[in-house]
Amino acid sequence: MLTTIAILVWTKAIWPQRFLWPQVSGEAVFCVQTADPVMALTFDDGPHPTYTPAILDTLEEYAAQATFFAIGRHLQQHPQVAQRVVAQGHELANHTFSHPDLNRRLGPGIEQEIQRTEDLLTPMIDSLPSYFRPPYGHANLIVMQTLKAMGRPIFLWDIDLLDWSSLSVDQMMTMLAEQAHPGAIVLMHDSSPNSDGSPRTSRQKTVELVRQILATYTAQGYRFVTLSDLLARGAAQPSVTRCR
Ligand SMILES: [Zn+2]
DSSP states (O other), X not given: OHHHHHHHHIIIIIGGGGGHHHHHHTOEEOEEEOSSSEEEEEEESOOOTTHHHHHHHHHHHTTOOEEEEEOHHHHHHOHHHHHHHHHTTOEXXXXXXXXXXXXXXXXXXXXXXXXXXXXXXXXXXXXXXXXXXXXXXXXXXXXXXXXXXXXXXXXXXXEEOOTTSSOOHHHHHHHHHHHOOTTEEEEEESSOSSOXXXXXXXXXXXXXXXXXXHHHHHXXXXXXXXXXXXXXXXXXXXXXXXXX
């Protein structure tokens, strides 16, 4: 219980400070302003040989689309899973090659992390746009300037379900119910940066969470779309506060 309270306080009070530079720059996307009953589910850190296919099965069952921010190292290990993501019409996007904290890198190191994954993604995604999300949502002034020079806006989120934490699926569903709105970008994880098989890296809860989200919100009339589809429906919002 104490752990849960600590996680929630930390998330509400401290976590948003990470977004200082992306919000000041005005060049990141947190959600989209639209009246259409749509949300964009996004999955970071995959592809994973077990969890990603399980999530893909559920998405297919509900005719839902999503965006997967892949780690280049995992793309190299599981290219067939990535190919299935694309074949099912989902978007495959860039989440660096080795999942570093980019705030600890300088321009050339940041560019290299992005470009290595871009080189892996390009033959897979054909002509689709490749979006970028920095690990941990960390993007200081140097990261933002480097991305601007590369012509790459960054895609963050306005609803974080903390699916990597000790929260239960019920608690995560309650968090979503408090925050869900048309145009939301929802963060979840289909893998862990270090998939060493330890319990901490399990994403079995996420697999169950996705099933409950799709069952609950599809029944309420929501549809789940890719980031491209979401962006086509309204103005991208450059700060979290504009999403609430
Ligand atoms: Zn990540």
